[in-house]
Amino acid sequence: MIITKQRLFSEILDSLVGEKTVFLVGCGECATVCQTGGEDEVKALSERLQQAGKIISGSVVLEPACNLLEAKRQFRKYRDLIEQSDSLLAMSCGGGAQIAQEASGKIVHPANESLFLGTVKRFGQFEEYCSMCGDCVLDTTGGICPITRCSKGLLNGPCGGSQAEKCEVDSEKDCGWVMIYKRLKEIGKLASLISTSERLRDHSRTVKPANRQLTRDKGVKK
């Protein structure tokens, strides 16, 4: 899921300067889990903004905020409230914020910072495991991604910077390559590390903005 954190309230207020009436848009999926855009957070931010003198025309929690059809469908139900608002405040990831703009045609302000594609370790603890590089190497690295879990994203083994198996960037973080090494040893596949020829990233696989279109018969459109 997309991990988000709420922007500072002062930053949110600054973005709303000169605007009086605001409509809030939450997200029932990622942002709900991150506690940045679920029903509770929408209610809490709504109250805080009212205390700061804003008029909250209404709110909706989309399921999810990043789906254009869902956003359009829900916004139709709130058309008048949205129309009378100066702007929308998106309590979602940046994808959701842009979809809210496309679906409403209104000015949309982000209430959150989008941080990373995260896994959920336990309640409230999110970690980045995948960088969506478009060229998965997990099969040869013991199921641990070097692009993401090595701070430098090195593909051919560790740098010389780790101390006591911790990363030079943050002594709280395990060295990704030490993790890969231990896992490969554990599953008897260290040989794959030795035999793999040098790897180079292919950044042409992730030229932005990316898109992908499925066809109706479930194949991929060429």
Place this chain on the structure above:
Amino acid sequence: MTALQQALSKGEFAVTAEVAPPKGIDVTEMLEHVEHLRGRVHAVNVTDQQSSVMRLGSLATCVLLKQVGIEPVFQLTTRDRNRIALQSDLLSAYALGIENVLCLTGDYITLGDHPQAKPVFDLDSITLLSVARRLQDGYDLAGNKLEGSPRFHLGAVATPGYEPIDLQLLKLKKKVEAGAQFFQTQAVYDPAVFARFIDQVKDFKVPVIAGIILLKSAGMAAFLNKNIAGVNVPDPIITEMKGAKDKVTTSIEIAARIIRAIKDLCQGVHIMSLGWERHVPALLDALRL
């Protein structure tokens, strides 16, 4: 063939030192430091924005050293430049007469003075070595033919105290396969650790130049232990520095003692004097180097 390459190939004990380019363009002090090394070392490494701190470029500094008749080792990291810029800099280096190149991955960006900068790491130390070798073969990384090809003396770094050592050995093996012709190591303080390391890399048949950092104080030793990966100054040495009447004399004694203990295990020493270049001749005198 460079002087360093000649020394190593003839089995002469190689001596290299290191200078850091200034932050700015005033190279007076750096060139003064380098003067102390003239005629005493085979080559002088020039660091590449070490610790991710922005400085005068390594390549330009290498050329300045060359102009005053000192052989440089061009340190090149993959932190700040992508594969296009790195290949171009390698070609530029050769065109300017620089042949010794030490290929490094580089420290992470957030450790330096521009922590908001974009970390590149498009290549790493291994792929940088193989790219350099590919240029020597007359082709760029994309397979395009070059008009005239460079000839380098390629080095890589190793950390004798790295744990788990097997993981580093895997990487060093790849560095050798990628084209490393010599290793310069992280600072050595424990001859036993170094001896074990040499035993583990002897099959690579690549000359090893042992790193020596001149300690300036006990505090510096503690700093190295805490902050520099793979460096471990043993307690007795720290105590020795603490009790030193004359820090320079004691520092040189310690370095000379370590070098004597490991001299027969390696093919040279790399002295990192961090501004104490003026004391390097005394160390070399003590060692009759």
